[in-house]
Amino acid sequence: MNILQALFFPPEQPGGVSSMVPHIRERFRKLGWEMELFSLPKRIRNKGHEEIEFETFDWRQYAGNAIVDKYIQTYKDYIWWVKLRLAQQKFDLIHAHHPIAALAMKHHFTDTPIMMTVHSSFEKELILNGRIAEGGPEHRFLTSIYRELEHRTDRMLTVSKSFAQYMGGYMEHPEKIEVIPNGYDERRFKPISHENAVTQLVSVCRLVPAKGLDILLKACAELRKRNCQFVLHIIGDGPAREELEQLSQRLGIYDDTIFYGYMLHPEEMIPFFDVFVLPSRAESFGSVFAEAALCLLALVGTNVGGIAEQIQDGVNGLLVPPEDPVKLADALETVINDPHFRYEMARAGWNKAVKTYSLNRVIGQLKRIYTSFGQGTTTG
Template sequence: MVPHIGERFRKIGWEMELFSLPRRIRNKGHDPIKFETFDWQTYAGNAIVDKYIQTYKDYIWWVKLRLSGQKYDLIHAHHPIAALAMKHIFVDTPVLMTIHSSYERELILNGRIADGGAEHRFLTAIYTELEHQTDQLMTVSNSFAKYIGTYLKEPELIEVIPNGYDEKRFKPVPHENEVTQLVTVCRLVPAKGLDILLRACAELRQRDIKFVLHIIGDGPIREELEALSQSLGIYDDTIFYGYMLHPEELMPFFDVFVLPSRAEAFGSVFAEAALCLLSLVGTDVGGISEQIENGANGLLVPSENPVALADALETVINDPHFRYEMARAGWNKAKKTYSLNRVISELKRIYTSFDKEIEQEQGTDKQET
């Protein structure tokens, strides 16, 4: 989304620069790290924490190397490390931070760290540091704002701006499939609940309901999922694609998008699927439940419940008219609520609040990184 936003802002005369840390930069930074709101040293010695701190050092090193002497009206970061590093270097420049997801919840759900353990406490302490260091915190859903707000002193100041999408990239394609085509697009990790999806599809098979399940994406549990689909007797009904650079090019030819995530800050792929005129089935968690109004523009089911998921899938498979009506409602909502123009308008409002001169002189260049 960020490159498309930059392009739109440049079209209205606001100069923007995109900046990130290349993957090849490793162990270059050596500046001592100190946080204002907590002592990170108490968490040192844990792999996740040590890697986080080193990446922070590397980012500072890279910023000093590449951006030394530069001046910016405003900096909008999309990763906590980027926000903290930029504020470390550009002390007097307003730094805005959009928190897109919860790294700690993802690690917990994927079995990489313990709930309440040292790494978990460190990562949630970063939210407090971000509030202290940055000039504005933003996030992508009300549910996620509520989650991170538990770690902030003034949670009411969080701005919520749902993600926006370039409609030109997502276009419905008229098609008729003899057998209902289900699709999911995600990284293959436990947090996405694909084991629940496979068990739901096995339940459909037991009910003698025809379907084809397309799984687009790759990840560390792919072999495990393939083995599960074989043991459940649905391997011949399931297609594992692996990683795909532009899944939106294939998406419009399916019928139902389904993803039973265990947690989602927003769930961008639901909006993308809606713009492709797919019917939506998801879990009643996080940002998914803000996108889907159950029974109106999609179906919501409890997480960790393969039977409930199978029931929802049976409904959309057996009732094509209902499926289409929900898809049409989802498409209308996505076009209205998740348009890139809306995001541009919201960001412009926030950006100009930090510089009244820009508000008065709309033609003045603005720099952001």
């Protein structure tokens, strides 16, 4: 069976999707399947000029808004790139991992089955990052895309039950959404025995308001008032970095906080820390929690979206309400002051991650779906 995995970002970019799909291709190739990756290079800008039509709504009512206009142009660029690079190729199935990729592929490969995994909510991120208004034209445009995808693709999947419920609110048949949580090759994550005299906290994310790092810094300032000893490591970059560094200075914890910037393979460094913490304001899945669990770190997160589906509070991690630095400080104080409890939670988190978020599990679920579109030519 010849399958194309259609990404938006190139596979070398950081993030759950980009880090997972190349490993999926590797596993399927070992089983004898033909599988390719395709994405839109960053250098492709304003190349596409084809007229865009949606079948379920008129996008022109939202034209003139920067986010909408950029989305439409990127859609045109993706179509242009598909025609340039894939014009003579044929596939038995295309598995898209971004709405633009799915729509552009269906535009060109009209007779090829398209399945779509929705990994995150662009509109939620934009709202939380203060870039668009909830209920505004950009928000209405982006949520209209869910029904368009439902209408034009052959199978809809997502990564958590909570996100399936969210996007189902914009679809005609939400019951048809299938949930396949992300999976990871545990061989990439190597827990390391270590003894830190001071508890090492780490957070890995893009530095944007949606990730709640301002709440984390305020919680750490509260820990400092309580004379709790810690070092906070923040791995990642983004538009909020300067503001976050300034906030850490105002809160008096700059000397306790290390900003690393972007790192290509943070999983090589994470095992040396003790606690992974990320107080996201929204998360469709939260890949970094599963990855941190596979590194044998204790988990502290907010009770939102896919995070709450990964963490059973008090068993394999701690959950706190979003927007509450005091409750977050309470949870962090608990794991800082009780190393045994911290280790037991980390061990439980590792066990769950290996069992639930195994790449082998994802391969088995995808194999079942792929073969439902036609007989595969696998040897395994």
